[in-house]
Amino acid sequence: MGSGDLNLLKSWNPKLVKNREKVWIKEQELLKENEILKQKQLEITKERELDSLVDPHHKHKNSKKNGLEWMYSDPTHNEDYLLGKKSLDSSVISKNNLKNDSKVDSKIDSEQTKKFDYSNDDPMSKFKIAKKRHIIQTKEKISKPTSPL
Template sequence: MGAGDLNMKKSWHPMLHSNQEKVWLQEQEAIKERKRWEELRKEREHERQMQELQRIHEEAGGKKRVERVEWMYATPAAKGEPSEAELEDYLLGKKRVDKLLQGNEMQQLSRTADVGKADAGDAMSQRDMATKIREDPLLAIKQQEQAVYEMLMKDPTRLRQMRAKMGLEPDRSERRHRHPQQPL
């Protein structure tokens, strides 16, 4: 084909410089993506090896690692009081009672020193609960539904329309009497 090749004027022709550039850019993106996947694979392999070493260490009698998320949902411990973990350690015999009692004595001394101060933990939890209630999306939706329902109940024309649609319109004979007859 000569210099006057009409295919060179087509946007899809593979010999056009712009199309070759697009292909090259796509190939470069694919190479970067492969490198990212390879890096992630290496990270996961490293994590697996670390977990395996940790497991071997635990089996050999080392300190056991706790992999739980309950700490995220637990309420913060009050100041001075032993935490749930400390109490559990005491029950399992890992901690001594005299240290726990000594901690309670120190706590009582610190409480007598802070007589005039309000309990900050309690105030924080109340504020936290108020914030959670105020920002709760489900509660906001329910409040909106309640407001719409109350507006509907206040509007007599809409209420009449809804009753007519549902077939709950009272008979004309019943509407004439102020005091409908009660069934015996």
């Protein structure tokens, strides 16, 4: 009678050519994904190496690169001249240099203010400071003799 393999009739049979083909296609897709991931990892490592070479002090700053550094960096010099909007005289260039120096100084000052102790921003500490001032003022009022009128 029917001496054939009944598993050949099942759709899930791993011996069927169509199922082997599906498995092979999935394996190829996974291999491509792995290659793409390896390439991206290589690109990331190259970018990190380049960043470390370009700015070696960046490691010491606990800031992450988020694509907005250009907004906070120093302004570009002489853009108008490069765009052909105006010509620059030596007096203008010297004024720009003075302005840039002051901007660098202000940038350094802003970096120093970041190291400021923010414990005074605590509402409870403000309350305690206000209470101490009030106590000192009341002691001063008590210790000052009132003059007769």
